[in-house]
Amino acid sequence: MTDRQENRIYDVVIVGMGPAGAAAAALLGRGGLAVLGFDKDRHPRYKVCGGGLSARVARFLDPEFQSVVEHTVHGVQFVYRGQHPILIESPQPIAYMVMRDRFDHHLLQQAVRAGAEIRNGEAVIDVHQDSDGVEVTTDRGRYRAKVLIGADGANSLVARRLFPQRFMHRGPALESEVPIGNGSHYPGPSTILVDVGAARQGYGWIFPKQHCLSVGVGEFRHKSTSLRKTFDRFVREEPGLTGQTVPRPMGHPIPAFSESGEEESENTRSQFVSGRALLVGDAGHLVDPLFGEGIYYAVRSGQLAAQAILPNVHESPMSLAAYETALNQDIVPDFRITARIARVIYTFPRLGFKLLRRYQDVVQSYYAVLQGHTSPERFLADAKNRLRVSVNDLLLEALRLR
Numbered sequence: 001m002t003d004r005q006e007n008r009i010y011d012v013v014i015v016g017m018g019p020a021g022a023a024a025a026a027l028l029g030r031g032g033l034a035v036l037g038f039d040k041d042r043h044p045r046y047k048v049c050g051g052g053l054s055a056r057v058a059r060f061l062d063p064e065f066q067s068v069v070e071h072t073v074h075g076v077q078f079v080y081r082g083q084h085p086i087l088i089e090s091p092q093p094i095a096y097m098v099m100r101d102r103f104d105h106h107l108l109q110q111a112v113r114a115g116a117e118i119r120n121g122e123a124v125i126d127v128h129q130d131s132d133g134v135e136v137t138t139d140r141g142r143y144r145a146k147v148l149i150g151a152d153g154a155n156s157l158v159a160r161r162l163f164p165q166r167f168m169h170r171g172p173a174l175e176s177e178v179p180i181g182n183g184s185h186y187p188g189p190s191t192i193l194v195d196v197g198a199a200r201q202g203y204g205w206i207f208p209k210q211h212c213l214s215v216g217v218g219e220f221r222h223k224s225t226s227l228r229k230t231f232d233r234f235v236r237e238e239p240g241l242t243g244q245t246v247p248r249p250m251g252h253p254i255p256a257f258s259e260s261g262e263e264e265s266e267n268t269r270s271q272f273v274s275g276r277a278l279l280v281g282d283a284g285h286l287v288d289p290l291f292g293e294g295i296y297y298a299v300r301s302g303q304l305a306a307q308a309i310l311p312n313v314h315e316s317p318m319s320l321a322a323y324e325t326a327l328n329q330d331i332v333p334d335f336r337i338t339a340r341i342a343r344v345i346y347t348f349p350r351l352g353f354k355l356l357r358r359y360q361d362v363v364q365s366y367y368a369v370l371q372g373h374t375s376p377e378r379f380l381a382d383a384k385n386r387l388r389v390s391v392n393d394l395l396l397e398a399l400r401l402r
């Protein structure tokens, strides 16, 4: 380590250049701020992830991102422990499939083009803040900035150092990339597979990529003691994987948004902003508790953070409260609804599966959420009208279907 002390004061330092950090860096750079971003890895790098992006992301990314989309998804094949397949389709795209090395590198290049200075392969090892700014220590030097963005993922150092009061529940997930060469995709190049019964408090998935199938299981609401066994059982029970060699899966936590975490915190208003520091993406636990979807929310929260910083960075005293407000308007209400849906489906997965088979039009209307045409709140209200029953009645009906 060279003990290099930089005299320059950046407007913003970003720790972590995944989708959250890169999305923030691109907007801040375009806004004319001096931005310095660090990533401990060198991009392009492999990232353990299903790489499923809900189609609504297209509203917030430059259309060029399509150049790294491997497949466009129009249907979901739901199964219960490998059995009883139901294909529910949409004429419009539901999701885009990406490999994270290519997708993240693409976003990073956009940040560089916007003028951000990026230091790949330089790990941040400590962060401090005082009334004048923030200080970031890496394995190569020390840097100062007016604002710090923690975009350093599920094991965020920034969150541990500057948000010690935060509740940090993270569910486990496992993922393997199964090479298919020129073989055919399963269940199809424009169809993903979701196994509702594969995991406790989560699901199993097969996502099609150009040269492989991304196969994984995740449990978002509880700690798992035997996720490897769950993964092996999913692979064994899934007919589409019969005869395939499935490489050993890799694990990574999924920090799904947790309402109870907020309640346990002493200060429910400071989950994402602490003085001059903000948390975005996985570092802020901004992951949907229903599907474990985090890439879209990483991009969105990175952009919302940038929008809150831009008009305030030169103010004295500086307030970044606008970021917290934006999250509480745009993202947290979604999570409150999807957490309720997740509670029902994951507590009674077999019954949940029977309900989704019976009410396929309701599933289709959830696609409108993933396409950005409606909100989870609106979906739930419409679904209740459509079903004309209360959640309690629904559970009773589900019990009858058992």
Ligand SMILES: Cc1cc2nc3c(=O)[nH]c(=O)nc-3n(C[C@H](O)[C@H](O)[C@H](O)COP(=O)(O)OP(=O)(O)OC[C@H]3O[C@@H](n4cnc5c(N)ncnc54)[C@H](O)[C@@H]3O)c2cc1C
Pocket: 015, 016, 017, 018, 019, 020, 021, 038, 039, 040, 041, 047, 048, 049, 050, 051, 052, 053, 054, 122, 123, 124, 125, 151, 152, 153, 154, 157, 173, 174, 175, 216, 218, 251, 252, 253, 254, 280, 281, 282, 283, 287, 292, 293, 294, 295, 296, 298
């Ligand atoms: C198995 C699995 C499957 C998933 N599948 C999906 C899916 O299909 N769709 C979806 O939307 N989401 C999925 N997710 C969630 C998704 O991967 C995350 O929500 C998303 O990556 C969050 O982006 P981010 O930018 O916040 O963090 P990350 O993508 O984790 O990026 C953080 C970056 O910070 C860097 N970093 C960390 N610490 C430091 C440090 N000290 N100094 C410098 N750099 C640092 C890391 O190298 C990394 O590049 C999945 C997660 C898992 C584990």
